[in-house]
Amino acid sequence: MKQGFLHTLSRSQFQELLKAFAPTAAEPVPFDQAHQRVLAEGLLSPEDLPAGRRSAMDGYALAARDAFGASESNPAYLECLAEIEVNRAPDFALEPGTCAWIPTGGFLPQGADSVVMVEYTQEMGAGTIEVRQSLAPGENVMEQGEDAASGEPALSAGSRLRTQEIGLLAALGIGSVRVHRRPRVGIISTGDELVAVDAKPQLGQIRDVNSYTVACLAEEAGGVARRFGIVGDDLDGLVAVLQTALADSDLVLLSGGSSKGTRDMTIAAIEALPDMEILAHGVSISPGKPTILARVGDKPVVGLPGQVGSAQVVMTVLGQPFIRHLAGARQAFEEILRPLRRARLARNLASRQGREDFVRVRLEPAAGGLPLAQPVMGKSGLLRTLLQSHGLLVIPAESEGFQQGDEVDVWVL
Ligand SMILES: Nc1nc2c(c(=O)[nH]1)N[C@H]1C(S)=C(S)[C@@H](COP(=O)(O)OP(=O)(O)OC[C@H]3O[C@@H](n4cnc5c(N)ncnc54)[C@H](O)[C@@H]3O)O[C@H]1N2
Numbered sequence: 001m002k003q004g005f006l007h008t009l010s011r012s013q014f015q016e017l018l019k020a021f022a023p024t025a026a027e028p029v030p031f032d033q034a035h036q037r038v039l040a041e042g043l044l045s046p047e048d049l050p051a052g053r054r055s056a057m058d059g060y061a062l063a064a065r066d067a068f069g070a071s072e073s074n075p076a077y078l079e080c081l082a083e084i085e086v087n088r089a090p091d092f093a094l095e096p097g098t099c100a101w102i103p104t105g106g107f108l109p110q111g112a113d114s115v116v117m118v119e120y121t122q123e124m125g126a127g128t129i130e131v132r133q134s135l136a137p138g139e140n141v142m143e144q145g146e147d148a149a150s151g152e153p154a155l156s157a158g159s160r161l162r163t164q165e166i167g168l169l170a171a172l173g174i175g176s177v178r179v180h181r182r183p184r185v186g187i188i189s190t191g192d193e194l195v196a197v198d199a200k201p202q203l204g205q206i207r208d209v210n211s212y213t214v215a216c217l218a219e220e221a222g223g224v225a226r227r228f229g230i231v232g233d234d235l236d237g238l239v240a241v242l243q244t245a246l247a248d249s250d251l252v253l254l255s256g257g258s259s260k261g262t263r264d265m266t267i268a269a270i271e272a273l274p275d276m277e278i279l280a281h282g283v284s285i286s287p288g289k290p291t292i293l294a295r296v297g298d299k300p301v302v303g304l305p306g307q308v309g310s311a312q313v314v315m316t317v318l319g320q321p322f323i324r325h326l327a328g329a330r331q332a333f334e335e336i337l338r339p340l341r342r343a344r345l346a347r348n349l350a351s352r353q354g355r356e357d358f359v360r361v362r363l364e365p366a367a368g369g370l371p372l373a374q375p376v377m378g379k380s381g382l383l384r385t386l387l388q389s390h391g392l393l394v395i396p397a398e399s400e401g402f403q404q405g406d407e408v409d410v411w412v413l
């Protein structure tokens, strides 16, 4: 039996070990297939965006000084020189006292610095426009280079290409980007009692759940999950599958056999491999204490607890941020980027000091205020608690718990 359990690490210590693993290599990907991928290299803008000054409104382009002090009771009168078309840059300049009709998105002519919305104008006939509003220079104008300036950094390495970033790439005509390869996540379930999903379990057997839940969570975090099947409690068999999985993966996740039961052999299997190091055996979180982290060559192996609920929680708390980190995200472990929901605790929750608790909670609407966070208690070996939960409430290690009515942050699942 290993003694690692005596040295449980805090979550932040465990995360520091995870962060030491390098992200995957870069590959070129067409920009429209790069959604949610992470840039491996920073990008400079190849051009100004907008390429010139563009109107944000339908109205008249003018020089703000020509409508200085204009109001409902004291309008300014300008001569309309032309109608600008949305698809053509104007080839004329405004003289003082003149304006030009401009559609939303149209390029401003020389001499114009602002746009008055059509609602604040009146056509008086014979080309005269009444302007009933005073404007500041730049009003209703999108400035040249305001979205991106030529030669300046547009996106930094390590940024995730969200919808917003894909839009910028489209606007700049950047057709291909270098992003980190999606981490290949090999998944192994261990245990003599496990049978395949399509098998009818005999008494004493159960169907393999973790291969599937862990794969879902790995894919959700940007990994490419591959299941390497079920391995019984047989050391040679586990060593062989582990080797196969490592050869084809950037990260191997094993579930089961991480605790200190005598048949738990994840540690022994890792120890049978060359150039390995057990980095952690035990982390001070609940559920999830028996989690293992090892290095084989330069690849990480994470041993997840076997309990179906614990495996999912550990994947959410540590596994998913780790996969995002391997996928290149710079802020993978940043708590502020997690989807959180503020809620009010429905009842007292005690917690042991020195251990961070992840309590499954159900969010219920409450009249005229924050939603109620209703703890869902139950064994980590049951699926029910997570099925009934909307999120995880974190009780910090130094806390003895929360009181009914406390405002809490819930990690949305
Ligand atoms: N005396 C103690 N017993 C246990 C402790 C402890 O501290 N002292 N810790 C408990 C906690 S907490 C957890 S979590 C589990 C961790 O166990 P292992 O990671 O070693 O996993 P197993 O023993 O292999 O399995 C536990 C449980 O989960 C079921 N299981 C495993 N894999 C799957 C799967 N792929 N699909 C569905 N269910 C699975 C397995 O049948 C067991 O029932 O240890 C506690 N015990």
Ligand code: MOO
Pocket (backbone or CB within 6 Å): 285, 286, 287, 288, 289, 290, 305, 307, 310, 311, 380
């Ligand atoms: O650590 Mo176990 O993972 O609490 O249920």
